[in-house]
Amino acid sequence: MVHIPVLLKESIKSLNIKHNGTYIDATYGCGGHTKLILSKLSKYGKIYAIDRDIKTLSKYKILDKRITYINDNFSNLKYFLKNKIGKIDGILFDLGISSFQLENPERGFSYMYNGPLDMRINQNEKVTAYNLLNNINVKKLSYILKTYGEEKYHKKIAFYIKKYILKKKLNSTHDLSNLICSIINKKNKFKHPAKRSFQAIRIFLNQEIKELKKALNISLKLLKLGGIISIISFHSIEDRIIKLFMRKNSSYQNKINSKLPLTEKQINNFCQKKLQLKIIGKIFPKKNEILKNSRSRSAILRIAQKI
Template sequence: MAGRDVHIPVMLDEAVEGLAVRENGRYLDGTFGRGGHATAILARLSAEGRLFLMDRDPTAIAVAETGLATDPRVSLRHDNFATMGEWSALHDGGLDGILLDLGVSSPQLDDASRGFSFMADAPLDMRMDTTRGISAADFLRDAEEAEIADVLWTFGEERFSRRIAKTIVERRATAPITRTGELVALVTSCGVRREPGKNPATRTFQALRIRVNEELSSVETALAAALELLNPGGRLSVISFHSLEDRMVKQFIRSHEGRVQGSRRAPPKEAPPARLKPVGKAIFASDAEVAANPRSRSAVLRVAEKLA
């Protein structure tokens, strides 16, 4: 099952089970991708149920338009899931479940022309939404050395961030860095060491992708909007693929559990009202799933339920 536009949904059963789908409920898949999770949700809905789909990738939207979006129970919107709070249709009746499958999809990685992968030489783009925003090449052309280093350290946890940033700025003074192959060669030339089997540019590519697509700020905004849109008893099911995302999701759920936040040395505080409760513990892909789909190796699923 390799090739362009093939996407194996990660933890399909677990993520959809976490939503506890009711047949006449209202659900949002904020990351349609190629529709694996959405198809499973729709199969559980009656004629009275509603499924709302979002994706920022115009290619994913095109797939939805000729597929699931032809179902009268489905509504589609081309936008970042961070804007879910601006979709008026979601406020009319609220939502009984929201699914977010974070990160980059397999079709995006496998399409070399998108510039997400260091496995093939291609234009250095990395935008999930190719209709707006700046590309990774644009960022590397215009950003100050300190900003590049900060992005690599913060979003890629790249310990060679300053060395790489310095080399990028030196290199672009001669010629712009516009292709993935050029960036891989540049990072490799910096003497970056990775675990056996890992490309030296792995963390650099992750960091640039997160920065170009504003992924972490989008997650932060989306989580806050999801809490307001969910009806009491509604479920939030989020699949993360790296520790930065998962930490945000975990801390968001914890911050709304009604726990007292503060220091033992400070005066005692009154616990805020509880608005969310975690449903079970974090779930990881099974050994069988990882064997069938290695990209699920780093996935973490967290589910929470909105309280009355």
């Protein structure tokens, strides 16, 4: 259950840490990234470490006067910054869940371990995956599997899950994963047949996409000029959102063909759009890291700077 931080050196280097700076680790987890940031800060530097999961925070908190822990959703950054922090020099997101959460059967995140169908990142939320699957209709479930898991067999899986629930209780992660295996009956030694469905249910249940979109927009307002936003994502749905967010706020959309006279609309757009970000780039894990930590296989780190 040891969580190995992904793209650790690359992500911290990308933040270009200032000794006396103020940073947010929006996804504290087991503290891997925070510890490396700390090692680069003077005694005047500060880190605000956020995690939605109180169990994670309680287990992995380290005592250091420079860290302030915040048990909340990172989309509530605005509230915390308005009240306590002010502008920051950098913010890091390492999205998803940690091995501590994934590999704990009680949390119900993984098809690999048998446990209750829970999947809540914040266990104070009321609705579990069990509640969700019991109360949702086939159409909505199929939509979720398609949208958040990019699952080709979304209609079939949704139909048979609901059919199963009419007759029997779908109580555990193994009930769900065995059912999915029997529905799509596909043997792929690299991808478990239930992988995409588990991902989709978790993302929807925890509203991960909505939270990410909100947090990105707020982050932009919180960064000082020259401040850096670095985001590690693990699947194409998140990465697409991050890429579009960065493009939308950078010069990318504002390139205007200089040979043509501008229309009035273009002139207005051009005047209104204040460029806020400079895209620094994206980094993938090296082969070495992937060999040591298979979880890093799908990671992408995107970096941008407030201008």
